[in-house]
Amino acid sequence: MSVVGFLIPVSLALGGLGLWGFIWSLRRNQYDDPKGDAERVLSSEWDDKPRPR
Secondary structure, eight states: OHHHHHHHHHHHHHHHHHHHHHHHHHHTTTTSOHHHHHHHHHOOTTTSSOOOO
16 A cells, blocks of 8 residues: 555656646647648658758
């Protein structure tokens, strides 16, 4: 029974850490354009020539 008393605070701390990481990533705009990034990685538009400036 003493193990449960140890594991409950540990699990709450890990859950809080995960929630903090999720909120941190939201505030850093990590999810703004996920589809655009995925398409740019797979696109061959700029493979043969450098990107114009």
